[in-house]
Structure formats: structure tokens, C-alpha cells
Amino acid sequence: MDRRRIRVLLVEDEEIHRVLARAVLRAAGVEADEAENGAEAVRRVRERVGGGGAYDLILTDKQMPVMDGHEATRQIRAMGVTTPIVAVSSDSLPSDVQAFTAAGADDFTPKPLTKEKVGHILSKFGLA
Incomplete structure (x- = not known):
């Protein structure tokens, strides 16, 4: 079966979480670009929209330096x-999930990211 390449942006400030997520995404057959904070994520998305091909999926943490996941999500949505x-x-907590949804997120999954969770996310958004 010939699968198209899925482009994911992983937004995570903690190195250990990026290492784990990178391994899980690779095991699921997905390659990811990485951003260490929300401001970097917004910049990467803007660059892709400007000509580098949009991401198929964005996975973002909440608490990060420079710009948190809520604000990054709002700014990405504001770009259309x-x-x-x-x-x-x-x-x-339900309030955490609701805050992300209010910022514009489509879904929420608790850490840690697992191959099963990635598979579910990819299926939910028609990427698998």
C-alpha cells in the first residue's frame, strides 16, 4: 500500500516529551517537524502557508515558554x-480541555502520546 506522506508539526518544549513523541510518530509512519514553543510553531505554520505546503496535523502542548499552546492555537486559527x-x-481536567477547544483546537489527548493515540488521531482526521 502506498501511503502519502503525512506532515505533522509537534509543538513541545520538553526534550524528553519530544524524544518520546518523535519515536511514536515514526513508529506510526509519520514524520514531524518540531517547535519548542508556540511562537516558533506560529512562525513555522506561517512559513508553510506562505509556500512550503501546509501541515496535515498540529500536535501542541499547553505550557511552554515564550508562547503557550492556547495562544499559538488562537494565532494559527487567526491566519485562517x-x-x-x-x-x-x-x-x-475538563476546564483544560475546554480552554483548548475555546482557543480553536479540534481535539485533546492526555500525555503520554502513544502509537495507539496517534493512530486514533490520524483516523479521526482522515489521515490514516
């Missing part, structure tokens, strides 16, 4: 980007 954004956070 409709790419699915999934919050991946250890802060998973």
Missing part, C-alpha cells in the same frame, strides 16, 4: 489555517 490541531497535555 484549518489544519486539525490536537492538544497533547498532562493538564487534562
Whole structure:
């Protein structure tokens, strides 16, 4: 089966979480660009919209330096980007999920990211 390449932006400030997510995404057959904070994510998305081809999926943490996941999500949506954004956070109270949804996220999954969770996310958004 010939699968198209899925482009994912992983937004995570903690190195250990990026290492784990990178391995999980690779195991799921997905390559990811990485951003260490929300401001970097907004910049990368803007560059892609400007000619580098849009991402198919954005996975973002909540608490990061420079710009958090909520604000990054709001700014990405303000650019008119409709790419699915999934919050991946250890802060998973209903109020945390609602705050991400209000910012423009399409879904939420609690950390840690697993191959099964990635498979579910890809299926949900028609990427698998």
C-alpha cells in the first residue's frame, strides 16, 4: 500500500516529551517537524502557508515558554489555517480541555502520546 506522506508539526518544549513523541510518530509512519514553543510553531505554520505546503496535523502542548499552546492555537486559527490541531497535555481536567477547544483546537489527548493515540488521531482526521 502506498501511503502519502503525512506532515505533522509537534509543538513541545520538553526534550524528553519530544524524544518520546518523535519515536511514536515514526513508529506510526509519520514524520514531524518540531517547535519548542508556540511562537516558533506560529512562525513555522506561517512559513508553510506562505509556500512550503501546509501541515496535515498540529500536535501542541499547553505550557511552554515564550508562547503557550492556547495562544499559538488562537494565532494559527487567526491566519485562517484549518489544519486539525490536537492538544497533547498532562493538564487534562475538563476546564483544560475546554480552554483548548475555546482557543480553536479540534481535539485533546492526555500525555503520554502513544502509537495507539496517534493512530486514533490520524483516523479521526482522515489521515490514516
